[in-house]
Amino acid sequence: MRAIVVAALVCGCAADSDVVVDLGVIADYTTGEASIEHPARVSVGADVSITVRTSGCGECTQFQRTDVAVNGRDVEIRPYDTRYLGLCGDCFEYFPHPVTVQFEEAGPAVIRVFGYMAGDRFGTVIERSSTLTVE
16 A cells, blocks of 8 residues: 555646646746747738647646637637646646747737746746737
């Protein structure tokens, strides 16, 4: 019995009740910057690939889903990760959240990403943004 308890503590395993789905960590705690990758210029009606990266410990965090909403040239992205609330090892990983959108009108487009700042997981939801040009 003792060996099983030790194994659970080492692997950071969690019971189902210790699992939550929540917005991901989008901003680095040292710079406050977020990783939002996309082209600088796109054509009206073309598929546009956008990737947001969340971060966490791979033993305790996993990609869950990415919610995206487009309203004209405004894009809102909410990346969700599954978090295990048990003990975690000393590790760090990025989790890509790719989405594809289309813009139906020319002009500047704003991509807004919502999530948490690293180190402030249970704090306030933050927003980071990036822009591109639709031609």
